[in-house]
Amino acid sequence: MKTTSYARVDQTAFPLITVTFTGEKSTNANFKAYLKELDDCYFAQQKLAIVFDASQAVVPRISHQILQANWLKENTSLMQDYCKGTAYVIPNKTIQWVLKMIFLLQKQPVPYEVFSTYKDAQVWCWSQLQKD
Numbered sequence: 001m002k003t004t005s006y007a008r009v010d011q012t013a014f015p016l017i018t019v020t021f022t023g024e025k026s027t028n029a030n031f032k033a034y035l036k037e038l039d040d041c042y043f044a045q046q047k048l049a050i051v052f053d054a055s056q057a058v059v060p061r062i063s064h065q066i067l068q069a070n071w072l073k074e075n076t077s078l079m080q081d082y083c084k085g086t087a088y089v090i091p092n093k094t095i096q097w098v099l100k101m102i103f104l105l106q107k108q109p110v111p112y113e114v115f116s117t118y119k120d121a122q123v124w125c126w127s128q129l130q131k132d
Helices: 028-041 062-074 076-082 093-105 118-130
Strands: 007-010 016-021 048-053 083-089 112-115
Touching: 007 028, 016 028, 016 118, 028 062, 048 118, 062 076, 062 093, 076 083, 083 118, 112 118
Parallel strands: 016 048, 048 083, 083 112
Antiparallel strands: 007 016
16 A cells, blocks of 8 residues: 655755655654655765745644654754754644644754745755855
């Protein structure tokens, strides 16, 4: 059975990576696939910045929020070494609250900002990439 993607990870503009949440409900399979794709972003061990476009996101299950927090905890050093920042496009107040809950479980280890538009998030990420 084919799993419907929870998120699409686009590295074509590397070092700017865009993660677009599809609006599909999180399942164990598609959420683990999403986390694996996040891991893959760091394979080259080069500086990067990530825009998480949650414009279409649905609230992930609590167990998946915990998995996301654990991923942050397990990858703190990797993120601090290579990720110059993460921008979140979150026009939905409920999803903003979910992000805050995840960060209560595990602090975000790199600079981040929340935006209402993709363009603003992208501009911020490019500016983060220019910093030493």
